[in-house]
Amino acid sequence: KAGVTQTPRYLIKTRGQQVTLSCSPISGHRSVSWYQQTPGQGLQFLFEYFSETQRNKGNFPGRFSGRQFSNSRSEMNVSTLELGDSALYLCASSPASGLAGAAQYFGPGTRLTVL
Amino acid sequence: DQQVKQNSPSLSVQEGRISILNCDYTNSMFDYFLWYKKYPAEGPTFLISISSIKDKNEDGRFTVFLNKSAKHLSLHIVPSQPGDSAVYFCAASPFSGGYNKLIFGAGTRLAVHP
Numbered sequence: 001k002a003g004v005t006q007t008p009r010y011l012i013k014t015r016g017q018q019v020t021l022s023c024s025p026i027s028g029h030r031s032v033s034w035y036q037q038t039p040g041q042g043l044q045f046l047f048e049y050f051s052e053t054q055r056n057k058g059n060f061p062g063r064f065s066g067r068q069f070s071n072s073r074s075e076m077n078v079s080t081l082e083l084g085d086s087a088l089y090l091c092a093s094s095p096a097s098g099l100a101g102a103a104q105y106f107g108p109g110t111r112l113t114v115l
Numbered sequence: 116d117q118q119v120k121q122n123s124p125s126l127s128v129q130e131g132r133i134s135i136l137n138c139d140y141t142n143s144m145f146d147y148f149l150w151y152k153k154y155p156a157e158g159p160t161f162l163i164s165i166s167s168i169k170d171k172n173e174d175g176r177f178t179v180f181l182n183k184s185a186k187h188l189s190l191h192i193v194p195s196q197p198g199d200s201a202v203y204f205c206a207a208s209p210f211s212g213g214y215n216k217l218i219f220g221a222g223t224r225l226a227v228h229p
Contacts, residue, residue, distance in 0.1 A: 004158070031215050043159075043204065043219035056216040090158050094215055103149065104217065106158030 002027065004107035006091050012113045018079040021110045025072050025093030031055075032074040033104060034066060037088040046089075049074055078112075086114045118142045119207050121220035130229050134192040138205030138220055141186065145207040149217065150179060150190045153202045162203075163190070195227045 005024045013019050025032050033056075034046040045058040049068035066076040072093075078085055088111050092104035120139045128134045136150075146167035151159035165172040165179045165188070172179050178191045192199055205220040 033215055033217075035217075035219075042221045043206075043217075045216050045218065048215045050215070058216070092158070103161045103164060104215065105161065106151075108156065108158050 004091055004093050004105055006089075006107040006110050008110060009108065010111045010113075012115060013081050014115050015081055015083060017081050018077065019081060019112060020075055020077045021089055021091075021112070023074045023076075023091030023093075023107060025074070025091075026095075026105055029093035029095050029105070030072055031094045031096065031104075032068055032072060033092045033094075034074070034076050035090040035092065036060075037090060037109070038086075043090070046076065081114045083114050085112065087112060117221075118145075119205055119218050119220040121203075121205055121223050123223050124221070125224040125226070127226045127228065128195045130197055130227055131194045134190075134195045134199065134225055134227065136190040136192075136203050136205075136223050136225065138188045138190075139186060140188075140207050142207070142209060142218075143186075144209040145218070146210050147208040148179070148181060148188050149206045149208070150177075151204045151206060151219075152199075153204060153222070159204055192225075195225075197227050197229060200225060200227050 007022045031050045033048040037043045048056040052068045063079045068074045088109040090109045092106045094104045149164040150162040153159040163174045163177045181188045202222045202224050204222045206217040
Protein backbone atom coordinates (compact mmCIF):
# COMPACT_ATOMS: atom_id res chain seq x y z
CA LYS A 1 0.00 0.00 0.00
CA ALA A 2 1.12 3.52 -0.64
CA GLY A 3 1.95 5.50 2.48
CA VAL A 4 0.52 8.78 3.69
CA THR A 5 1.23 11.54 1.21
CA GLN A 6 1.33 15.24 1.93
CA THR A 7 1.44 18.14 -0.49
CA PRO A 8 3.20 20.39 -0.88
CA ARG A 9 6.41 19.29 0.85
CA TYR A 10 7.72 22.83 1.24
CA LEU A 11 5.93 26.16 1.37
CA ILE A 12 7.00 29.75 1.95
CA LYS A 13 4.41 32.34 2.88
CA THR A 14 4.42 35.83 4.36
CA ARG A 15 2.70 37.04 7.50
CA GLY A 16 -1.00 37.63 7.11
CA GLN A 17 -1.45 35.18 4.26
CA GLN A 18 -3.39 31.96 4.51
CA VAL A 19 -2.28 28.47 3.56
CA THR A 20 -3.89 25.12 2.78
CA LEU A 21 -2.07 21.83 3.26
CA SER A 22 -3.26 18.53 1.88
CA CYS A 23 -3.03 14.96 3.14
CA SER A 24 -3.97 11.68 1.50
CA PRO A 25 -4.19 8.84 4.02
CA ILE A 26 -3.31 5.21 3.47
CA SER A 27 -6.02 3.51 1.46
CA GLY A 28 -8.74 2.24 3.77
CA HIS A 29 -7.78 4.49 6.67
CA ARG A 30 -10.65 6.63 7.85
CA SER A 31 -8.96 8.64 10.59
CA VAL A 32 -6.64 11.53 9.79
CA SER A 33 -4.83 13.55 12.43
CA TRP A 34 -2.68 16.62 12.10
CA TYR A 35 0.33 17.58 14.20
CA GLN A 36 2.61 20.59 14.33
CA GLN A 37 6.30 20.06 15.04
CA THR A 38 8.50 22.95 16.13
CA PRO A 39 11.92 22.96 17.83
CA GLY A 40 10.51 24.65 20.92
CA GLN A 41 7.21 22.82 21.40
CA GLY A 42 7.92 19.45 19.83
CA LEU A 43 5.07 17.49 18.26
CA GLN A 44 1.68 18.93 19.15
CA PHE A 45 -1.73 17.55 18.26
CA LEU A 46 -3.86 19.87 16.15
CA PHE A 47 -7.02 17.90 15.37
CA GLU A 48 -8.38 14.59 14.17
CA TYR A 49 -11.02 13.82 11.58
CA PHE A 50 -12.93 10.59 11.27
CA SER A 51 -15.61 10.01 8.66
CA GLU A 52 -15.62 13.70 7.73
CA THR A 53 -16.21 14.83 11.34
CA GLN A 54 -13.75 16.54 13.63
CA ARG A 55 -13.50 14.19 16.59
CA ASN A 56 -10.65 15.64 18.63
CA LYS A 57 -9.08 19.07 18.83
CA GLY A 58 -5.86 20.31 20.39
CA ASN A 59 -5.12 23.67 21.99
CA PHE A 60 -4.61 25.79 18.91
CA PRO A 61 -6.33 29.06 17.98
CA GLY A 62 -9.25 29.17 15.60
CA ARG A 63 -6.92 30.26 12.78
CA PHE A 64 -6.14 26.57 12.42
CA SER A 65 -8.92 24.59 10.82
CA GLY A 66 -9.35 21.47 8.82
CA ARG A 67 -11.75 19.27 6.99
CA GLN A 68 -12.03 15.77 5.66
CA PHE A 69 -13.61 14.66 2.43
CA SER A 70 -15.69 11.57 1.73
CA ASN A 71 -12.62 9.78 0.33
CA SER A 72 -10.85 10.42 3.69
CA ARG A 73 -8.43 12.95 2.19
CA SER A 74 -7.94 15.87 4.52
CA GLU A 75 -6.90 19.48 4.30
CA MET A 76 -5.81 21.86 7.00
CA ASN A 77 -5.94 25.61 6.67
CA VAL A 78 -4.11 28.29 8.58
CA SER A 79 -5.38 31.84 8.17
CA THR A 80 -3.62 35.10 8.99
CA LEU A 81 -0.23 33.46 9.23
CA GLU A 82 2.15 34.47 12.00
CA LEU A 83 5.91 33.98 12.20
CA GLY A 84 5.36 31.40 14.94
CA ASP A 85 3.38 29.21 12.55
CA SER A 86 6.63 28.23 10.85
CA ALA A 87 6.82 24.50 11.49
CA LEU A 88 6.71 21.02 10.08
CA TYR A 89 3.06 19.97 9.72
CA LEU A 90 2.57 16.24 9.90
CA CYS A 91 -0.45 14.27 8.88
CA ALA A 92 -1.11 10.80 10.27
CA SER A 93 -3.70 8.23 9.34
CA SER A 94 -5.02 5.20 11.16
CA PRO A 95 -7.46 2.51 10.13
CA ALA A 96 -10.12 2.87 12.79
CA SER A 97 -11.21 4.50 15.93
CA GLY A 98 -10.55 3.35 19.45
CA LEU A 99 -7.59 1.24 20.44
CA ALA A 100 -7.14 -0.21 16.98
CA GLY A 101 -6.53 3.24 15.64
CA ALA A 102 -3.88 4.31 18.11
CA ALA A 103 -0.93 3.28 15.94
CA GLN A 104 -0.82 6.14 13.51
CA TYR A 105 1.09 6.23 10.26
CA PHE A 106 2.72 9.51 9.48
CA GLY A 107 3.42 11.26 6.22
CA PRO A 108 6.71 13.06 5.51
CA GLY A 109 5.27 16.43 6.48
CA THR A 110 4.93 19.86 4.93
CA ARG A 111 7.61 22.34 5.93
CA LEU A 112 5.95 25.77 6.22
CA THR A 113 8.10 28.87 6.50
CA VAL A 114 6.43 32.18 7.31
CA LEU A 115 8.46 35.30 6.50
CA ASP B 116 2.73 21.92 30.99
CA GLN B 117 4.55 18.91 29.56
CA GLN B 118 2.46 15.85 30.23
CA VAL B 119 4.95 13.51 28.58
CA LYS B 120 8.62 14.03 29.34
CA GLN B 121 11.73 12.58 27.83
CA ASN B 122 14.43 14.04 30.02
CA SER B 123 17.40 12.79 28.02
CA PRO B 124 17.76 14.73 24.79
CA SER B 125 20.43 12.37 23.54
CA LEU B 126 21.90 8.92 24.13
CA SER B 127 25.02 7.31 22.68
CA VAL B 128 25.39 3.53 22.65
CA GLN B 129 27.87 1.08 21.18
CA GLU B 130 26.66 -1.33 18.53
CA GLY B 131 25.53 -4.62 20.04
CA ARG B 132 24.81 -3.15 23.46
CA ILE B 133 21.43 -2.33 24.97
CA SER B 134 19.79 1.06 24.40
CA ILE B 135 17.37 2.21 27.09
CA LEU B 136 15.18 5.21 26.38
CA ASN B 137 13.05 6.61 29.17
CA CYS B 138 9.79 8.48 29.34
CA ASP B 139 7.75 9.90 32.23
CA TYR B 140 4.17 11.08 32.21
CA THR B 141 2.04 13.05 34.60
CA ASN B 142 -1.55 12.47 33.48
CA SER B 143 -3.19 9.49 35.17
CA MET B 144 -5.79 9.43 32.39
CA PHE B 145 -3.22 8.16 29.89
CA ASP B 146 -3.85 4.51 29.26
CA TYR B 147 -2.11 3.76 25.98
CA PHE B 148 1.52 4.42 25.19
CA LEU B 149 3.50 4.28 21.99
CA TRP B 150 7.06 4.71 20.75
CA TYR B 151 7.89 6.24 17.40
CA LYS B 152 11.19 6.54 15.57
CA LYS B 153 11.98 9.47 13.32
CA TYR B 154 14.69 9.85 10.71
CA PRO B 155 15.53 13.29 9.27
CA ALA B 156 13.20 14.47 6.51
CA GLU B 157 10.72 11.66 7.26
CA GLY B 158 7.61 11.42 9.37
CA PRO B 159 7.66 9.41 12.62
CA THR B 160 7.39 5.64 12.22
CA PHE B 161 5.40 3.57 14.70
CA LEU B 162 7.59 1.10 16.62
CA ILE B 163 5.74 -0.49 19.49
CA SER B 164 2.91 0.21 21.90
CA ILE B 165 1.60 -0.90 25.26
CA SER B 166 -1.74 -0.71 26.98
CA SER B 167 -1.97 0.30 30.61
CA ILE B 168 -3.27 -3.14 31.53
CA LYS B 169 0.13 -4.61 30.67
CA ASP B 170 3.60 -3.98 32.05
CA LYS B 171 5.65 -5.32 29.16
CA ASN B 172 5.36 -5.76 25.42
CA GLU B 173 7.97 -7.25 23.11
CA ASP B 174 8.46 -7.07 19.39
CA GLY B 175 11.72 -8.49 18.13
CA ARG B 176 14.61 -6.39 19.40
CA PHE B 177 12.24 -3.85 20.95
CA THR B 178 10.64 -4.16 24.39
CA VAL B 179 8.56 -1.54 26.14
CA PHE B 180 8.13 -1.60 29.91
CA LEU B 181 5.41 0.29 31.74
CA ASN B 182 5.46 1.14 35.46
CA LYS B 183 2.08 2.70 36.16
CA SER B 184 2.73 3.48 39.80
CA ALA B 185 5.82 5.47 38.84
CA LYS B 186 4.19 6.84 35.67
CA HIS B 187 7.25 5.72 33.77
CA LEU B 188 7.89 3.75 30.63
CA SER B 189 11.04 2.70 28.87
CA LEU B 190 12.03 1.31 25.51
CA HIS B 191 14.80 -1.29 25.37
CA ILE B 192 16.57 -2.05 22.12
CA VAL B 193 18.70 -5.18 22.18
CA PRO B 194 21.06 -5.49 20.43
CA SER B 195 21.45 -1.94 19.18
CA GLN B 196 22.37 -1.48 15.53
CA PRO B 197 23.73 1.56 13.66
CA GLY B 198 20.45 1.72 11.71
CA ASP B 199 18.66 2.39 14.99
CA SER B 200 20.25 5.85 15.10
CA ALA B 201 17.29 8.23 15.00
CA VAL B 202 15.12 10.40 17.24
CA TYR B 203 12.76 8.38 19.41
CA PHE B 204 9.47 9.84 20.59
CA CYS B 205 7.35 8.55 23.42
CA ALA B 206 3.62 9.24 23.03
CA ALA B 207 0.60 8.76 25.26
CA SER B 208 -3.10 8.72 24.65
CA PRO B 209 -5.99 9.29 27.05
CA PHE B 210 -9.01 7.14 26.41
CA SER B 211 -11.24 10.09 27.12
CA GLY B 212 -9.67 11.97 24.25
CA GLY B 213 -9.93 9.09 21.88
CA TYR B 214 -6.96 6.94 21.12
CA ASN B 215 -6.15 8.89 18.00
CA LYS B 216 -5.06 11.94 20.00
CA LEU B 217 -1.42 11.49 20.90
CA ILE B 218 0.60 13.59 23.34
CA PHE B 219 4.29 13.39 22.46
CA GLY B 220 7.45 13.83 24.45
CA ALA B 221 10.26 16.03 23.17
CA GLY B 222 12.24 13.09 21.81
CA THR B 223 15.59 11.45 22.52
CA ARG B 224 18.26 11.34 19.83
CA LEU B 225 19.89 7.90 19.84
CA ALA B 226 23.29 7.43 18.24
CA VAL B 227 24.53 3.87 17.84
CA HIS B 228 28.19 3.78 16.93
CA PRO B 229 30.26 0.81 15.71
